[in-house]
Structure formats: structure tokens, C-alpha cells
Amino acid sequence: xTEPAIRSPEDWKELAETGGLGTCEPEQMVxxxxxxAMRDGRLRGLxxxxxxxxxRPYLIRRANKDMPNGGLDAVDDIVSKMALAIxxxxxxDGVGFGAAFYTKLQQRLADRxxxxxxxxxxxxxxxxxxxxxxILEPPDAAGLTPEEAAxxxxxxxxxxxxxxxxxxxxxxxxxxxxxxxxxxxxxxxxPKTADAWIKKAxxxxxxxxxxxx
Amino acid sequence: MSTEDLDDIIFRFHQAAxxxxxxxxxxxxGRYPQFADDIRAHAVEIVDMxxxxxxxxxxxxxxxxxxxxPVAGTTLRAVAKAAGTSLRDLADDLxxxxxxxxxxxxxxxxxxxxxxxxxxxxxxxLGVTMEWLSTVLAGPGExxxxxxxxxxxxxxxxxxxxxxxxxxDSDMDxxxxxxxxxxxx
Numbered sequence: 348x349t350e351p352a353i354r355s356p357e358d359w360k361e362l363a364e365t366g367g368l369g370t371c372e373p374e375q376m377v378x379x380x381x382x383x384a385m386r387d388g389r390l391r392g393l394x395x396x397x398x399x400x401x402x403r404p405y406l407i408r409r410a411n412k413d414m415p416n417g418g419l420d421a422v423d424d425i426v427s428k429m430a431l432a433i434x435x436x437x438x439x440d441g442v443g444f445g446a447a448f449y450t451k452l453q454q455r456l457a458d459r460x461x462x463x464x465x466x467x468x469x470x471x472x473x474x475x476x477x478x479x480x481x482i483l484e485p486p487d488a489a490g491l492t493p494e495e496a497a498x499x500x501x502x503x504x505x506x507x508x509x510x511x512x513x514x515x516x517x518x519x520x521x522x523x524x525x526x527x528x529x530x531x532x533x534x535x536x537x538p539k540t541a542d543a544w545i546k547k548a549x550x551x552x553x554x555x556x557x558x559x560x
Numbered sequence: 561m562s563t564e565d566l567d568d569i570i571f572r573f574h575q576a577a578x579x580x581x582x583x584x585x586x587x588x589x590g591r592y593p594q595f596a597d598d599i600r601a602h603a604v605e606i607v608d609m610x611x612x613x614x615x616x617x618x619x620x621x622x623x624x625x626x627x628x629x630p631v632a633g634t635t636l637r638a639v640a641k642a643a644g645t646s647l648r649d650l651a652d653d654l655x656x657x658x659x660x661x662x663x664x665x666x667x668x669x670x671x672x673x674x675x676x677x678x679x680x681x682x683x684x685x686l687g688v689t690m691e692w693l694s695t696v697l698a699g700p701g702e703x704x705x706x707x708x709x710x711x712x713x714x715x716x717x718x719x720x721x722x723x724x725x726x727x728x729d730s731d732m733d734x735x736x737x738x739x740x741x742x743x744x745x
Contacts, residue, residue, distance in 0.1 A: 369680075456605075500614065515611050527582060527586045532600060
């Protein structure tokens with residue numbers, strides 16, 4: 348693997364002034380910001396601005412839009428903390444951004460999602476038959492073919508949160524329930540619940556696609 | 561184990577989750593059973609975030625997949641929105657006057673006079689190729705709200721300002737004006 352070019356502050360200054368920062372890996376810019384040799388505060392600011400400009404759209408695309416302000420509050424907070432961590436010589440996240448910039452952002456956004464879900468505690472009640480108390484199963488919820496599944500991303504995005512996550516895990520190959528990793532344990536619900544969520548998702552998608560007779 | 565170790569492990573899990581499979585999750589849960597719930601929860605979030613992003617995680621430096629040429633009538637505002645930003649934020653990110661970006665959106669700047677530096681930096685920021693962005697900038701642009709109330713008869717193309725005029729008339733300082741009017745080597 349080719350080692351990344353080692354750039355001096357003068358190199359970075361020239362790149363910043365000629366608009367060449369886009370040619371550099373963000374990890375290199377993080378390392379430059381954290382370098383003791385970087386004493387030019389204005390230059391460090393330019394590098395940080397560029398990194399923030401990379402981080403924001405990356406996070407926006409992945410943020411759950413049901414979060415406050417469409418997820419933008421979380422995005423702004425993560426980006427702000429990222430910038431502080433990068434210039435803090437003792438911040439572990441600063442090291443992390445220098446090792447894998449986008450992966451660290453992904454981790455921090457996942458943390459925010461989890462915290463938000465804990466706050467929300469959104470658990471969809473299972474539909475239950477009033478007479479028998481049995482959990483109701485959606486009718487005729489056969490699985491989608493790979494071709495059908497490949498064309499329904501917009502429909503998937505519109506599913507209720509729990510149904511979407513269950514369906515995505517199902518599509519990623521996770522079993523509903525098993526002794527190993529399964530959707531039920533990953534979502535922290537009973538296997539029947541996970542199964543019902545997937546079937547409801549599939550039934551909804553098939554209905555929207557007009558596949559049910 | 562301390563919370564700090566959990567964070568390290570979860571970070572490494574995120575790095576390893578390319579791709580994310582049941583076997584991978586099982587492997588990590590087996591290695592760190594005390595963090596099983598955290599690992600599984602992050603696995604779910606990774607799957608969800610990747611779906612929301614609409615693409616495989618990893619190569620964020622490459623431009624997003626786009627058609628060979630933009631759909632006729634695509635505006636700079638639409639491109640910015642697709643990139644998760646706005647005209648205003650695009651201008652601020654690039655360090656250029658908002659009025660110039662706005663004028664590019666409404667196609668009131670001579671396309672041929674737009675500096676290659678702007679096209680390059682904006683395309684990098686928006687995650688599209690320079691050729692693709694150039695095509696957008698050469699398009700008809702977004703219709704001005706006031707035009708419908710002023711026009712008599714068929715609308716035509718009014719006089720467009722050159723890039724130099726737009727930069728000169730903007731509120732940027734002399735240094736920024738020089739930066740944006742310089743020709744790239």
C-alpha cells in the first residue's frame with residue numbers, strides 16, 4: 348500500500364490557497380491539524396473548514412430525519428465536536444478521525460441514533476386478536492424477489508422505523524431467530540415480533556407495488 | 561471494562577463492518593460478549609444508515625453515481641440539495657459571495673466566463689464531476705420569481721453578467737475577489 352505523502356505546513360498552505368484540498372484524504376488533513384508543526388491558526392482553520400464541509404453532507408445523508416430538526420441538530424453537534432477533537436491533542440476522537448475519518452463519523456452518528464431511540468422508546472404495539480389474544484399475522488405476506496426488492500428503496504424508506512430496520516436486516520441476510528445472531532436479538536424483541544414486523548413490511552411493499560391479487 | 565474500551569471496540573467494529581454480515585456480528589459478539597448488546601445495536605444502525613445514505617459506505621471521495629448528463633433543467637439548487645446542502649451553505653463552504661452562487665443558479669452569469677477554479681471546487685464539494693456541473697451551469701437555470709410579473713410577450717435571454725463583473729460587484733474582500741478571478745494553471 349502506498350504511504351500517504353507527508354506534507355509540510357507550507358505544502359498545506361499552498362493546497363489551501365490553490366483550492367487543492369479536495370485532492371487530499373481527510374485523514375491527512377486531520378493529521379496536519381494535529382501536527383505540532385502546524386502553528387498557523389488561519390491555515391488550521393481552513394483545513395478544519397474543509398473537513399467540516401466533508402463531514403456535514405456525509406452525516407446528513409445518514410441521519411434519521413425523524414430526529415429533531417430533521418437530524419440537523421445531531422449533525423451540527425457531531426461536526427462541532429469533531430472539530431474540537433481534531434485540535435485537542437489529548438482527544439481520543441481526534442486520533443480516531445485521523446485513522447478513519449468517515450468511519451468515526453458513522454460511529455458517532457450511530458451513538459446519537461441510539462440515544463435518540465432510548466429517549467423515544469418507540470415500541471410499536473403488536474396487533475392482537477381481541478377474542479383469542481393471538482398475535483395477528485398479516486395475510487399472504489410472501490417474500491419479495493430480489494428484483495422487486497431492488498426497486499423499492501423509496502417505499503422502504505417510508506416504512507415505520509421498526510419495520511424498516513427489521514426488513515433491512517432481513518434483506519442483509521440476518522435470520523429472524525436463531526441460536527446465532529438474529530433479527531430478534533439485534534432489535535431486542537421477541538422472535539414473533541420481529542417476524543411480524545418483517546411480514547408487515549413485506550406486505551406493505553407488495554401492496555404498494557400492486558403485487559397482491 | 562471501562563466505557564473507553566467499549567468505544568474503541570465499537571470503532572473497530574465499524575471499521576470491520578465492510579460488509580456487515582450475520583457471521584461478522586456473531587464473531588464480534590463472541591469475542592466481546594460483555595458488549596453484545598452494543599455491538600448488535602450498532603450493527604442495526606450501520607445497516608439503517610447505509611440504506612439511508614443510499615449507497616455502500618466507504619468511498620466518499622468519489623463522486624456519487626450520476627447519469628452521464630444531468631436531466632435537462634437541473635438547477636444548481638437541485639444539485640446542492642441532492643448533496644445535502646443549500647446554495648447558501650455551498651457559498652459559505654467555498655468562501656464565495658452568496659450572490660454569485662445565487663446568480664449561477666438563475667443562469668444570470670455568462671457560463672463561458674465562469675472560472676475553472678469555481679467549477680472544480682464546487683464539483684468536489686457537491687460530489688459530482690466537473691463536466692457534469694459545467695452542464696448544469698450552462699443550463700437555463702432557475703426561473704426568477706419576479707420575471708413572471710415583468711415580462712411582456714415571449715421571455716428571452718437578458719444580458720448576463722460576466723464572472724468578473726459578478727465578483728467585482730460582490731461584497732467579498734479584495735483577497736477573495738483576486739482568488740476567484742484568478743485563472744488556474
